[in-house]
Amino acid sequence: MVDILHRIGAESSTADVYRALTTIDGLAGWWTENTTAAGDDVIRFRFALPQGEDGFDMKVLETEPGTLVHWEVVQGPEEWIGTHVRFELAQEDEYAVVMFRHEGWKEAVPFMNHCSTKWAMFLMSLKRLVETGKGEPAPHDVQISNWH
Amino acid sequence: MVDILHRIGAESSTADVYRALTTIDGLAGWWTENTTAAGDDVIRFRFALPQGEDGFDMKVLETEPGTLVHWEVVQGPEEWIGTHVRFELAQEDEYAVVMFRHEGWKEAVPFMNHCSTKWAMFLMSLKRLVETGKGEPAPHDVQISNWH
Numbered sequence: 001m002v003d004i005l006h007r008i009g010a011e012s013s014t015a016d017v018y019r020a021l022t023t024i025d026g027l028a029g030w031w032t033e034n035t036t037a038a039g040d041d042v043i044r045f046r047f048a049l050p051q052g053e054d055g056f057d058m059k060v061l062e063t064e065p066g067t068l069v070h071w072e073v074v075q076g077p078e079e080w081i082g083t084h085v086r087f088e089l090a091q092e093d094e095y096a097v098v099m100f101r102h103e104g105w106k107e108a109v110p111f112m113n114h115c116s117t118k119w120a121m122f123l124m125s126l127k128r129l130v131e132t133g134k135g136e137p138a139p140h141d142v143q144i145s146n147w148h
Numbered sequence: 149m150v151d152i153l154h155r156i157g158a159e160s161s162t163a164d165v166y167r168a169l170t171t172i173d174g175l176a177g178w179w180t181e182n183t184t185a186a187g188d189d190v191i192r193f194r195f196a197l198p199q200g201e202d203g204f205d206m207k208v209l210e211t212e213p214g215t216l217v218h219w220e221v222v223q224g225p226e227e228w229i230g231t232h233v234r235f236e237l238a239q240e241d242e243y244a245v246v247m248f249r250h251e252g253w254k255e256a257v258p259f260m261n262h263c264s265t266k267w268a269m270f271l272m273s274l275k276r277l278v279e280t281g282k283g284e285p286a287p288h289d290v291q292i293s294n295w296h
Contacts, residue, residue: 009295
């Protein structure tokens, strides 16, 4: 089992970051504009890619205001299904720090390298959203390679 | 043992990326302006941080033009010493793809989360350098948190 790890700090409150991680408007402001509630604690994220529409359905397993958001991937690319995504939040002086972990990958396939870099860019988009009011969600996300 | 993985693709040739990874000028153009040759196949990278000067000495273990650059960390933060950094290059149509791995971390400490996100930003700086001629090396690098 291998994990993707990241850490960012936004000059904001953990309450603001928590809101960006737990509301449809918030999530649509940094990850993908095509974010919808799918019922039964599932949030649906969709991306228009050159090869067609793609995306993930996340089941919200845990939320603790200002502290934790924990999802399980219930639909998406085969490598993602059954993996977990955790955002742990903590206030450190003027920074809301996000410790990020996408855990439970079966093996370190090249797609995992891609997703690791892409997560970094989206976490920077989250930082920008809470700091400035404007993130870079798909389809306005930073392109990192031929895999977008 | 846990690894940091990333993947970027630059609209350029693997020869250009290889040059940016194996010359002092190239490395100073995307990672840190304070890059110097330290003899015996060691390259010295230094960063001015709020808490003082910090950095890494890398021993170049392998270089294969247009294909591979492989370093061992011989000086730096305790968590880095003895870890290895690998850049594997491949041309995919108009993209020079970099498969990146910083491997051999003893444990997934919070500093590893930080370094993972920071590597992503520096690899995007490498992409920008070979695509546009101008990267974002330290001290002009993107700040990601209270840890810089």
